[in-house]
Amino acid sequence: MLDRSRNSAVVAEMQKRNVSGSSSKLAAAKVTIAGCGGLGTNISLALARIGVGQITLIDFDQVELSNLNRQQFKFNQVGMAKVVAMKENLQEVNPFVTVKAIKERVTLQNIAQLFQDADIICEAFDDPAAKAMLLENVTTIFPDKPLVMASGMAGIHSANAIKTRKILPNVYLAGDGKSKGTEGLMAPRVTICAGHEANMIVQLILGIEDLN
Amino acid sequence: MVTVNGEEVAVAGTSIATLLTQRNAPVSNLAVELNGKIVPRSDFANVLLKENDKVEIISFVGGG
Numbered sequence: 001m002l003d004r005s006r007n008s009a010v011v012a013e014m015q016k017r018n019v020s021g022s023s024s025k026l027a028a029a030k031v032t033i034a035g036c037g038g039l040g041t042n043i044s045l046a047l048a049r050i051g052v053g054q055i056t057l058i059d060f061d062q063v064e065l066s067n068l069n070r071q072q073f074k075f076n077q078v079g080m081a082k083v084v085a086m087k088e089n090l091q092e093v094n095p096f097v098t099v100k101a102i103k104e105r106v107t108l109q110n111i112a113q114l115f116q117d118a119d120i121i122c123e124a125f126d127d128p129a130a131k132a133m134l135l136e137n138v139t140t141i142f143p144d145k146p147l148v149m150a151s152g153m154a155g156i157h158s159a160n161a162i163k164t165r166k167i168l169p170n171v172y173l174a175g176d177g178k179s180k181g182t183e184g185l186m187a188p189r190v191t192i193c194a195g196h197e198a199n200m201i202v203q204l205i206l207g208i209e210d211l212n
Numbered sequence: 213m214v215t216v217n218g219e220e221v222a223v224a225g226t227s228i229a230t231l232l233t234q235r236n237a238p239v240s241n242l243a244v245e246l247n248g249k250i251v252p253r254s255d256f257a258n259v260l261l262k263e264n265d266k267v268e269i270i271s272f273v274g275g276g
Contacts, residue, residue, distance in 0.1 A: 039276040128241035128272035135243045135270070139250045151272040167270060168245065181275025190276075 002095040030054040035124035036082040041072035042194030048090040057083040060105040070187040123149040153193035154179035229256040
């Protein structure tokens with residue numbers, strides 16, 4: 001990681017196309033992403049590019065060949081821990097953001113500690129039971145932290161079926177809500193859903209809520 | 213009547229657990245919101261639905 005304050009001209013140039021006035025708020029933000037697969041790698045890449053200051057990645061798993069059709073890993077990273085590989089990829093793209101890599105499975109026992117310092121929590125799991133568990137526990141333990149989630153991005157159905165809805169005072173849900181992963185998961189549609197989550201996270205960082 | 217995912221259902225007096233069983237809903241993959249608040253799954257058998265309650269069953273699918 002490189003120091004922003006010693007490279008301010010370079011950082012400024014990297015932020016030149018960001019929406020006016022957004023960059024300082026993005027740099028101050030801490031986002032924790034639960035899951036570093038199709039959703040998590042795409043979301044974290046978008047957030048790193050625009051300069052979200054601290055991105056924490058949590059995933060217990062390793063990179064596999066079958067991940068490469070949608071996850072932002074490289075062929076030569078197969079076998080690496082996902083969070084380690086993605087941290088490398090993010091730092092290559094933007095050395096001025098802080099990336100924390102946590103190789104752990106999210107459980108009831110570690111939720112409080114894992115998400116304690118996040119401004120915004122992003123759910124990017126594959127397993128629907130883990131999604132349900134995270135929703136239930138985050139709304140109980142951290143009722144004031146925004147939670148952005150996703151469900152339903154499989155197949156080759158319409159891209160227009162992927163939406164973002166607000167389902168609770170601090171909970172936003174992206175996806176089409178129904179297409180199951182067993183149908184097949186492919187980069188275009190998964191990236192759209194990840195884009196929905198990333199866009200919602202950025203809106204929340206900037207104090208906007210536009211779901212029209 | 214209780215509103216469940218926007219539809220009126222005559223389930224006042226039954227527990228959330230019973231409601232989910234009636235709908236064949238896979239309990240591990242869902243969360244339940246009752247009148248705007250998430251109900252912990254440990255309470256599903258204890259919480260009884262009342263007249264005019266609003267229930268949202270938030271079902272998740274795999275993939276991500």
